[in-house]
Amino acid sequence: MKxxxxxxxxxxxxxxxxxxxxxxIIGFEKCRRFLIVHDEEYEPFRWLIAVDENEIGFPVLNPxxxxxxxxxxxxxxxxxxLINAEKPIEIFNVVTLNxxxxxxxxxxxxxxxxxxxxxxxxxxxxxxxxxxxxKPIS
Numbered sequence: 001m002k003x004x005x006x007x008x009x010x011x012x013x014x015x016x017x018x019x020x021x022x023x024x025i026i027g028f029e030k031c032r033r034f035l036i037v038h039d040e041e042y043e044p045f046r047w048l049i050a051v052d053e054n055e056i057g058f059p060v061l062n063p064x065x066x067x068x069x070x071x072x073x074x075x076x077x078x079x080x081x082l083i084n085a086e087k088p089i090e091i092f093n094v095v096t097l098n099x100x101x102x103x104x105x106x107x108x109x110x111x112x113x114x115x116x117x118x119x120x121x122x123x124x125x126x127x128x129x130x131x132x133x134x135k136p137i138s
Contacts (some may be wrong), residue, residue: 003054007047008037018051019114021121025094026110031056034121036114045095048112060092066106066137073131078113078124090114096134104138 004010018033025031031050037057038046044065050056063070071079074091082089092112096105109131114121 003035003049003051005049005054005057007049007057008039011035011037011049013051016119019116019119019121021123023122025050025058025112025123026125028053028056036060046092048092048094059095059097060112061095061106061137063091063093063106063108063111066093066135067108070108073108073126073128074111075124075126086117088116090116095137103136105134106137107133108135109133 001014002010002012013035017035019036021032021034023029025034025048028050031052033051035049035051036046037049042059045059045061048058048060067073074082082091090113092114094107094110094112096107098104108126110123110125110133112121112123
């Protein structure tokens with residue numbers, strides 16, 4: 001299969017590369033199938049590209065690169081799941097490239113969890129009041 005994206009032009013992929021988000025992504029609930037694109041040119045960022053609406057793509061980043069103690073903000077059940085997973089489970093946070101004051105920001109409030117074994121993704125909203133939606137990283 002192929003899609004044409006703003007960020008990467010045409011991308012060829014197979015069904016087994018898709019990550020399914022049963023509830024979609026906040027604000028984009030109709031988008032349920034995504035590709036995770038890893039391009040060395042954008043390191044350490046990755047891109048979450050909607051297959052059903054390929055003009056939608058989100059840069060994402062591992063939150064531990066920005067906040068060393070981010071695990072303290074995560075629900076205990078999620079931390080346990082991340083640690084005990086037999087196959088890789090990753091956590092990313094959406095990055096806004098032109099956020100507050102033109103800065104690059106990361107949304108630490110709503111992590112995206114990717115379970116590669118199940119090919120499923122979900123976005124959580126953390127309950128702690130002190131977690132920023134737009135933490136500057138540039």
